[in-house]
Amino acid sequence: MASEFALIAALRRRLPAASGEVLLGPGDDAALVAPPLGQGQVLSTDTLVAGRHFPPGLPPELLAWRALAVNLSDLAAMGATPGPYLVALTAPDLTEAWIEGFCDGLLGCTARYAPSAQLVGGNLARGPLQVSVTVTGWVPPGQALLRSGARPGDRLFVSGRVGQGLAARQALGETALQPLGLVNCPVAFQPYLMPAPRVALGLALRGQATAAIDISDGLAAELRHLAEASGVSLKLEADAIPVQGDRIAALQGGDDYELLFTLPAERSTPERLAALARAGGVALSEIGQCEIGPPALQGLPDLPREGWDHFAGEAAP
Numbered sequence: 001m002a003s004e005f006a007l008i009a010a011l012r013r014r015l016p017a018a019s020g021e022v023l024l025g026p027g028d029d030a031a032l033v034a035p036p037l038g039q040g041q042v043l044s045t046d047t048l049v050a051g052r053h054f055p056p057g058l059p060p061e062l063l064a065w066r067a068l069a070v071n072l073s074d075l076a077a078m079g080a081t082p083g084p085y086l087v088a089l090t091a092p093d094l095t096e097a098w099i100e101g102f103c104d105g106l107l108g109c110t111a112r113y114a115p116s117a118q119l120v121g122g123n124l125a126r127g128p129l130q131v132s133v134t135v136t137g138w139v140p141p142g143q144a145l146l147r148s149g150a151r152p153g154d155r156l157f158v159s160g161r162v163g164q165g166l167a168a169r170q171a172l173g174e175t176a177l178q179p180l181g182l183v184n185c186p187v188a189f190q191p192y193l194m195p196a197p198r199v200a201l202g203l204a205l206r207g208q209a210t211a212a213i214d215i216s217d218g219l220a221a222e223l224r225h226l227a228e229a230s231g232v233s234l235k236l237e238a239d240a241i242p243v244q245g246d247r248i249a250a251l252q253g254g255d256d257y258e259l260l261f262t263l264p265a266e267r268s269t270p271e272r273l274a275a276l277a278r279a280g281g282v283a284l285s286e287i288g289q290c291e292i293g294p295p296a297l298q299g300l301p302d303l304p305r306e307g308w309d310h311f312a313g314e315a316a317p
Helices: 004-014 060-077 096-113 164-172 199-205 219-230 247-252 270-280
Strands: 022-024 040-049 081-091 118-126 130-139 155-159 211-214 233-236 259-263 284-291 296-298
Touching: 004 096, 022 118, 040 060, 060 081, 060 096, 060 130, 060 199, 060 211, 081 096, 164 247, 199 259, 199 270, 211 219, 219 233, 219 247, 219 259, 219 296, 270 284
Parallel strands: 081 118, 233 296
Antiparallel strands: 040 130, 081 130, 155 259, 155 284, 211 259, 233 284
16 A cells, blocks of 8 residues: 555646646645635535445546546536535555556546536545545526526426436446456446536536526435425426436436526427537437425425435445
């Protein structure tokens, strides 16, 4: 096992020089960042624990990709441009080769989905394997996408296909993990191991959507969250929801990093939706509308539960 300082040095060698909003990156007691003039700052953090949020033995490049992507999904849901981020990594032991693989995952994910994001620091410690990522982003004043903006008459949309994360977890099963990597991860596993955060769609929705939320805890649960935050009733067309696999399981499965959002009717024309789909690089489906009434979900089938619960859900495979 390499020393902590050798590991940090190996990590720093892989990172590009500070640029843009980052005045000082890793190497000091803290990073220095100058937010873009007039922009609001968006912050989010998430922790992934081995055996709970990812399978033990997952190669470091896939672990890093997954850990960063699930946080970028939160920025996407706010319509934020990704900025500097921090990584706190705890592991029973680490080698320079493991850190190199971890860097491959971080840099691969940012290159594809968030080229403006830069790693500016973090922490290494010995302990049970877990990764905590804190992301920051920027958004113009008054343009952040919130859960609370939906209004009666708005149309309801979801990106991508619901249930892909659950299907990928199930497909992974007892598959040997060590041969897997960024270039040979089977397509069937990618929605879980290499999620695609919808950053481009979130940016395209700024000034268009009245409300947005990512559906990482399951579509049914996130529908409830949006209805309650906005104070509207959601009338759903269950058959219009694009699902993969069993419909009931897909609605509550979690690990889908798609966006659920609302648009006023005048911004929901076929031409505007096609433009949003092109900008976001993902298919969009209309699945219902917002109505006057107490927060409620109309039209969904009966579900045993509405979504992922960190204190009650199943462990990762």
